[in-house]
Amino acid sequence: MNCLIYPFDGEYILQKKKSIKRELLAFGKLMIDKKVAILGGSTTAEIKNILELFLLSYGIRPIFYESEYAMYWQDAMFGRELEEFGADIVYIHTTSRNISVYPSLQDSKEKVDKLLDSQMNHFVQIWDKLLQRGCTIIQNNFERPAYRLLGNKDVSDYHGRSNFVTCLNQRFYAYAQAASSKGFYINDIDYLSASFGLEKWADISAWHMYKYALNMLAIPELAFNVANIIKSVYGYNKKAIVLDLDNTIWGGTIGDDGIDGIELGQDSPAGQAYSEFQEYVKAHMDLGVLLTVCSKNDEENAMAGLRHPDSRLTPDDFSVIKANWENKDRNVQAIAQELHVSADSFVFIDDNPAERAIVTGQIPGIAAPDIGEVDDYVRRIDRSGFFEVTAVTQDDMTRGQMYRENAMRSHAERSFDHYEDYLASLQMKAVIRDFESIYLPRIAQLTNKTNQFNLTTKRYSEGDIATIAADGNYIRLYGRLQDRFGDNGIVSVMIGHKDGGSLHIELWLMSCRVLKRDMEYAMFDRLVEECRKETINKIIGYYYQSAKNSMVREFYRDLGFEKTKEKSDSTVWEYKVAAHKERNRIIMVTGNEE
Amino acid sequence: MDREVIRNKLNEIFCHVFDDDSLVITDEMCADDIEDWDSLAQIDIVTSSQAAFHVKFSISEITTLKNIGDMLDLIDRRINL
Numbered sequence: 001m002n003c004l005i006y007p008f009d010g011e012y013i014l015q016k017k018k019s020i021k022r023e024l025l026a027f028g029k030l031m032i033d034k035k036v037a038i039l040g041g042s043t044t045a046e047i048k049n050i051l052e053l054f055l056l057s058y059g060i061r062p063i064f065y066e067s068e069y070a071m072y073w074q075d076a077m078f079g080r081e082l083e084e085f086g087a088d089i090v091y092i093h094t095t096s097r098n099i100s101v102y103p104s105l106q107d108s109k110e111k112v113d114k115l116l117d118s119q120m121n122h123f124v125q126i127w128d129k130l131l132q133r134g135c136t137i138i139q140n141n142f143e144r145p146a147y148r149l150l151g152n153k154d155v156s157d158y159h160g161r162s163n164f165v166t167c168l169n170q171r172f173y174a175y176a177q178a179a180s181s182k183g184f185y186i187n188d189i190d191y192l193s194a195s196f197g198l199e200k201w202a203d204i205s206a207w208h209m210y211k212y213a214l215n216m217l218a219i220p221e222l223a224f225n226v227a228n229i230i231k232s233v234y235g236y237n238k239k240a241i242v243l244d245l246d247n248t249i250w251g252g253t254i255g256d257d258g259i260d261g262i263e264l265g266q267d268s269p270a271g272q273a274y275s276e277f278q279e280y281v282k283a284h285m286d287l288g289v290l291l292t293v294c295s296k297n298d299e300e301n302a303m304a305g306l307r308h309p310d311s312r313l314t315p316d317d318f319s320v321i322k323a324n325w326e327n328k329d330r331n332v333q334a335i336a337q338e339l340h341v342s343a344d345s346f347v348f349i350d351d352n353p354a355e356r357a358i359v360t361g362q363i364p365g366i367a368a369p370d371i372g373e374v375d376d377y378v379r380r381i382d383r384s385g386f387f388e389v390t391a392v393t394q395d396d397m398t399r400g401q402m403y404r405e406n407a408m409r410s411h412a413e414r415s416f417d418h419y420e421d422y423l424a425s426l427q428m429k430a431v432i433r434d435f436e437s438i439y440l441p442r443i444a445q446l447t448n449k450t451n452q453f454n455l456t457t458k459r460y461s462e463g464d465i466a467t468i469a470a471d472g473n474y475i476r477l478y479g480r481l482q483d484r485f486g487d488n489g490i491v492s493v494m495i496g497h498k499d500g501g502s503l504h505i506e507l508w509l510m511s512c513r514v515l516k517r518d519m520e521y522a523m524f525d526r527l528v529e530e531c532r533k534e535t536i537n538k539i540i541g542y543y544y545q546s547a548k549n550s551m552v553r554e555f556y557r558d559l560g561f562e563k564t565k566e567k568s569d570s571t572v573w574e575y576k577v578a579a580h581k582e583r584n585r586i587i588m589v590t591g592n593e594e
Numbered sequence: 595m596d597r598e599v600i601r602n603k604l605n606e607i608f609c610h611v612f613d614d615d616s617l618v619i620t621d622e623m624c625a626d627d628i629e630d631w632d633s634l635a636q637i638d639i640v641t642s643s644q645a646a647f648h649v650k651f652s653i654s655e656i657t658t659l660k661n662i663g664d665m666l667d668l669i670d671r672r673i674n675l
Contacts, residue, residue: 022613205653
């Protein structure tokens with residue numbers, strides 16, 4: 001919904017929250033339910049209301065638990081109700097107001113260090129406890145205190161409150177680094193308050209009248225920030241950028257102004273701003289974001305611009321370049337198809353509001369932010385949180401490379417008469433094994449973002465996956481596929497629950513970048529192999545219809561399963577292990593040696 | 595800004611906060627008269643009014659408000675100094 005897109009009007013959101021919520025629920029958008037506990041060190045009612053709006057806009061329907069006023073610690077330590085609630089996410093909203101003791105001017109350095117230890121310990125106790133329960137934690141860091149008793153020295157002297165808060169934050173970050181794989185994330189209110197303006201943020205009357213530890217008008221920014229972390233944890237980040245060229249990554253129109261006429265590089269202030277924006281965009285490649293171009297230009301001119309000596313972005317940085325006169329929504333759809341990435345996971349970056357309107361009108365779910373003038377581009381895109389980082393997996397860093405290799409594969413495909421010859425030429429090798437701890441983040445990520453080849457569309461957090469990995473009642477497999485063009489990384493996941501002589505397939509997904517490669521057969525052969533080891537004679541498969549998984553509706557039939565139940569939106573299938581004959585003949589599978 | 599303009603602007607804020615376009619405010623109206631007028635709604639009204647009229651009320655000004663008439667008087671005083 002437009003009013004929730006950055007840059008938003010906080011006052012409007014606060015005032016209209018009821019009607020905004022009504023509209024969000026009326027969309028009929030497909031939602032996932034998540035249990036979110038808010039543990040506050042101050043009043044949180046309005047934070048909950050506004051967080052709900054942003055989560056709904058991301059397709060996450062929260063079920064809330066809210067602690068009693070300022071009972072965050074007691075609730076986490078001893079709260080039965082919280083434990084029974086079974087939170088997926090626990091958001092701990094504490095602020096500098098919750099630091100119970102600050103140093104006094106007489107304290108020695110040792111005394112201050114002890115104070116830091118005790119404040120830190122207070123939090124570590126609840127974090128450890130919540131992580132043990134498998135909750136994902138989002139914890140505020142501390143904003144700078146509103147006043148500086150020691151003036152400028154407040155930040156550098158260990159007696160100063162500013163210094164104390166800074167040290168405590170550093171300790172929080174050390175914990176976050178150690179626990180990030182368990183699902184512990186910092187919500188950076190130190191940055192938010194600075195960006196909002198600390199004087200406005202520290203609204204004294206909001207504290208004394210209602211016990212809100214921040215200005216009411218800052219609540220939308222806070223809630224947006226928290227919602228971004230949550231949607232990233234559940235795999236709702238955007239995946240790719242579609243970039244316009246003229247007046248977006250350089251000033252001017254290359255077709256009219258020529259290669260020497262565009263503004264780019266150190267010769268002019270605007271040229272410098274475009275260069276800086278290009279660097280910002282290019283840095284996204286390290287996050288695994290795919291870069292593509294969609295420009296109304298002759299291809300020759302577009303390529304000339306990208307080869308400009310001052311251009312930080314070069315043709316090789318892009319997975320796909322579309323420079324033609326076709327409508328942009330069509331081009332974006334074509335790019336999405338070529339990359340096997342769904343078009344709603346693109347961020348469309350274009351200075352022209354008319355192009356943005358066409359694209360958002362034709363492609364539901366795509367982001368096309370109002371990027372303003374070149375002076376605003378970086379800030380507006382950065383603050384939108386499209387690519388909020390919660391876990392950096394090895395796959396993220398090499399994804400662009402993988403998609404470029406995929407483009408080469410498509411090219412190879414065309415020159416074979418028989419598809420099998422093509423597959424054989426790929427010299428595919430797969431490793432299919434039980435879950436291993438280093439891959440848990442990637443596995444959880446896949447369960448949350450794979451929509452098309454996904455039979456049950458069950459979503460798992462990293463904590464859920466870790467629990468299943470340690471449970472003897474499951475057969476788990478991940479599949480990793482390599483071919484002569486490169487390594488595709490982990491592309492398929494299966495989770496089966498053992499029940500006597502039967503195995504129930506709770507999850508089976510495969511990344512669309514390896515469709516039609518027989519990887520699903522290799523996975524199934526391995527599953528059967530595991531079943532035989534465990535004397536399981538029957539495999540039960542489930543298909544739950546979602547908005548996007550119709551491609552696998554009849555998948556179990558193709559594998560030789562018998563349909564045993566049928567409802568309008570789900571089917572159940574059975575397979576006799578004894579009847580199985582190996583299906584995969586093309587992929588060389590390893591990882592099944594003992 | 596005359597009092598009727600202030601009243602209309604404030605009325606609009608009330609309509610938004612209570613999600614009721616038919617709501618018409620009167621001077622005597624207070625929290626007891628509107629079912630959803632709880633402490634949270636009170637905060638929304640005050641915050642929205644401060645932003646809409648570009649004023650900042652003091653703690654004592656807010657805590658002594660009894661009804662909408664008081665609120666109109668307060669806004670009137672602050673913007674027509």
